[in-house]
Structure formats: structure tokens, C-alpha cells
Amino acid sequence: MPEPGSGASAPTAPGLTVGVRRLVYDGTVLFENMRFRLEGALWTCLLGPSGVGKTSLLRLIAGLAPGALVVTDDGRGLEGRVALMAQQDLLLPWLPVIENVILGYRLRGTTRAERRRLRDQARELLARVGLERHAEALPAALSGGMRQRAALARTLMEDRPIVLMDEPFSALDAITRHRLQELAAGLLAGRTVLLVTHNPLEALRLGHRLYVLSGRPATPRGPLLPKGPPPRDPADQALLALEAELLRELTRSAALLEEAS
Numbered sequence: 001m002p003e004p005g006s007g008a009s010a011p012t013a014p015g016l017t018v019g020v021r022r023l024v025y026d027g028t029v030l031f032e033n034m035r036f037r038l039e040g041a042l043w044t045c046l047l048g049p050s051g052v053g054k055t056s057l058l059r060l061i062a063g064l065a066p067g068a069l070v071v072t073d074d075g076r077g078l079e080g081r082v083a084l085m086a087q088q089d090l091l092l093p094w095l096p097v098i099e100n101v102i103l104g105y106r107l108r109g110t111t112r113a114e115r116r117r118l119r120d121q122a123r124e125l126l127a128r129v130g131l132e133r134h135a136e137a138l139p140a141a142l143s144g145g146m147r148q149r150a151a152l153a154r155t156l157m158e159d160r161p162i163v164l165m166d167e168p169f170s171a172l173d174a175i176t177r178h179r180l181q182e183l184a185a186g187l188l189a190g191r192t193v194l195l196v197t198h199n200p201l202e203a204l205r206l207g208h209r210l211y212v213l214s215g216r217p218a219t220p221r222g223p224l225l226p227k228g229p230p231p232r233d234p235a236d237q238a239l240l241a242l243e244a245e246l247l248r249e250l251t252r253s254a255a256l257l258e259e260a261s
Ligand SMILES: Nc1ncnc2c1ncn2[C@@H]1O[C@H](COP(=O)(O)OP(=O)(O)OP(=O)(O)O)[C@@H](O)[C@H]1O
Pocket: 025, 026, 030, 048, 049, 050, 051, 052, 053, 054, 055, 056, 057
């Protein structure tokens, strides 16, 4: 197994195309004949007002909800190639943080020697997300932001070429958020990443391609293509101009959703 976050598996990160013919919840058509593309080895950010369908789309791609056709550029299936960081941290309450970080490996089965090596790697990742002193704590002893950092460490530990993240930085204070955005941008460079976020500046810092999910049924509008490699300087004037453009698009999208509701 390559070192988690080493980028060793990055060159194989494929692009993927998602097609949804129709998704209906409680009589509301969320998606109809919708197509969405994640370019290989790039970060795609998905924004949009609350309730428009961002998490639903992410869950469709992850295979957690039926109804989408996901085709990878290399023609191979997604099994074993996707790491998911859901909105809820999904930490198992009876396992210490470090065991939660290596949970995927534990579930897939490891030898005692492998576990020792995995724990060493997990400790390194926990140090990088600022949780080195909490490796043996139970999740209930952590704050919301700390739990989110543990969940991020677990996602990075999985070392998958495709990474789907639903608001991974939302519970963090501004300084920690900035630091972890930088960490994730570094460790997930070269992966195919979908980042769902409510934060336009976060999307502009981290994303290569930005979309706003809009309308009912919803379609992704975009892409907006910020220049330069991420993570970008949030004080950059060009970025601030794009932020204004993104805010206008989000306002339009919120109005459309309100009209449809
Ligand atoms: N499993 C489900 N059963 C019924 N309705 C659902 C289900 N999942 C989502 N919905 C509904 O679909 C709509 C879109 O939900 P979704 O969570 O995808 O939105 P979102 O854009 O991610 O919102 P937020 O930004 O608040 O997380 C909402 O009206 C939600 O209530």
C-alpha cells in the first residue's frame, strides 16, 4: 500500500461522467436528464442553495443511492477507488480516534503487522490535522470541529484516486479551515475530487472547476475556472472578482429554488 497522502496512486485518478435520468423525492423531481462531469485528477467544486440537491448528487455518485449511471474514463468500476467524507462524520463512538482513522483497513482485514504500520501512518495524519494528542480519545470527547478533522484524516488515510467530500471544513474555525484546506489540497493533488461546499471562497481557493447546482429539476451551471494552481491566495484580487460572480450565480439559484418550492 502506498503511504496515505503520498500521491503514489494519483496518476491513475480517472475522470467520470454521471448521468441521472430522473430522481424524485416525495413528488419533487430533483434531477431529470442531468449530466455531470468530474475531470480526472482535478478538483470539482459544487455549490448551491440548501436543499437544491448537492448531497443527493454526491450520494448518487458514491453509489449510496440508486438511480445514476456513473462511467469512468478508464472504463473500470468505482469499487475500491472512492473515498467518501459525508456531512455527518460517521465516527464509530466505541472506537478511539486512531482506530476510526484506520477503520476502512480494519473492515477489509489486515494482519497485526499491517495494523501497526497503519497506526503509525494514521498517527502522522492525525498530527497533520492537529489531533496527535487525541489519537486514543473516543469521538464523544472531541468537539465538532475535532471530529470533522478526524473524519478528514480517515478520508486521507483511505488514499483513493477518487474523493467525494461533503462540506468537509464547515465546522472548523477560520484559521484551522485555512490550514486544512492547504493540507487537503496538497495531499489530494492529482486525485479526482468532488468538493461540496457552501463557501464560495473555499471553492475558489481549492477548485479547478466550479459549478452551481441550480433549478428544480436541478442542473449544474458552469464551470467557472479560476486561474492558477490551488490552493490559491484568498486575498488575490482576481479571486475576489470571481467570488462576486459566484455570489450572483448563487443568488439566482436560491431565487429559482424559492420560486419552485
Ligand atoms: N432520502 C431522501 N428521501 C426523501 N427526500 C430526500 C432524501 N434525500 C434528500 N431529500 C430531499 O431532497 C432535497 C435535496 O436534498 P440535499 O440534501 O441533496 O440538498 P443539499 O443541496 O445537499 O442541501 P444542504 O446544502 O442543506 O446540505 C431536499 O428537499 C431533501 O429534503
